[in-house]
Amino acid sequence: MNSPSRPFSVTLLGFDAALSSTITGAMDLFALAGVSWQRIHQQPVTPFFSVQLATLHGHPVTTVNQLKLHAHCALQDVEHTDLLVVPTIGGDLNEILTATRPLHAHIHRLWQGGADIAANCTGTFLLAETGILNHKVATTHWGYARQFRERYPEVNxxxxxMVTQQDNVYCAGGGMAWFDLTLLLIERYCGHQVASDTAKSHVLDLSRPRQTIYAGSRQHKFHQDTDILNIQNYMEQHFTEALTLTGLAHQHNMTPRTLIRRFKQACGITPLHYLQALRLEQARKYLEVSTMSLDTIVTAVGYEDVSSFSRLFKRHTGLAPSQYRSQYAKR
Incomplete structure (x- = not known):
């Protein structure tokens, strides 16, 4: 799809309390694909996308930062679009999901008419409410993952x-992942070179495959099991030591089986994976703020083998330790 015969139509869905940058930022990137890079290099401008904001009945919407956006058209009047984008929910999740129910039928109508559907961050909750995500791969903001799983168990x-795709449905992770999503979609419609040129002209990285880089261990403490919270607090203070499941269970008056069951029920992961998260988080901090060698860091966070640690680090962050330090070290 490197040379479209017509601009592709992109419709941004507008509703009250959406995150404004998700809407306006995506509109900018789509509208400037084939434009910004060409202007910089004094080449002929060829816009690849026609972009519009659609709202219920065409009414203006007020975003979460009180920015008032005027619609180009009513959602009911959109008969066809190549792509429909659902922005991040910036307000109270339950309130917005209730208020946006009238949008469901139109999202379904456009999807069944062949439109690609994309949702960013907590906008994936709205998309999941329609049932379109059932039995499909999806992602959402890492801080809302547990709530999403509980609410939509049929979604994978x-x-x-950072971004997922199955069939013609796309999802993106945390709030500003809209630019990862938008660049992926530009690549889908226009090819890698156009996406790369658009990214470079806006000083963006073309590929950020994982959002675990930004998720700390605190995401696993949003629960009410005080016994497990006590165990987590203990692990946070002693993660550099040789902790064992049997030792943790005995110290907190549980059997290993009970500890695993309750820990996973409360946190969504096993005690071993939580221990790994603590150690990786500390390693990331060392890489960001210190000049310690990798060998020293590995020992300092409770590991012995540098090679196995490096593989684990890359599996969780998508970057080798040296790449992570180069990208995130504080200068």
């Missing part, structure tokens, strides 16, 4: 991923 949620 993969919160470590």
């Amino acid at each position: 949620l993969q919160p470590a991923k």
Whole structure:
């Protein structure tokens, strides 16, 4: 799809309390694909997308930062679009999901008419409410993953991923992942070179495959099991030591089986994976703020083998330790 015979039509869905940058930022990137890079290099301008904001009945919407956006058209009047984008929910999740129910039928109508559907961050909740995500791979903001899983058990949620795709349905992770999503969609319609040129002209990275880089261990403490919270607090203070499941269970008056069951029920992961998260989080901090060698860091966070640690680090962050330090170290 490198040379479209017509601009592709993109419709941004507008509703009250959406995150404004998700709407306006995506509109800018789509509208400037084939434009910004060409202007910089004094080449002929060829817009690849026709972009519009559609709202219920064409009414203006007020975003979460009180910016008032005027619609180009009513959602009911959109008969066809190549792509429909659902922005991030910036307000109270339950309130907005209730208020946006009248949008469901139109999202379904356009999807059944062949439109690609994309949702960003908590906008994936709105998309999941329509049922379109059932039995499909999806992602959402890492901080809302547990709530998403509980609410939509039929969705194959993969919160470590920055962007997911199955069939013609796309999802993106945390709030500003809209530019990862938009660049992926530009690549889908126009090819890699156009996406790369658009990214470079806006000083953006073309590929950020995982959002676990930004998710700390605190995401696993949003629960009410005080016994497990006590165990987590203990692990946070002693993660550099040789902790064992049997030792943790005995110290907190549980059997290993009970500890695993309750820990996973409360946190969504096993005690071993939580221990790994603590150690990786500390390693990331060392890489960001210190000049310690990798060998020293590995020992300092409770590991012994540098090679196995490096593989684990890359599996969780998508970057080798040296790449992570180069990208995130504070200068």
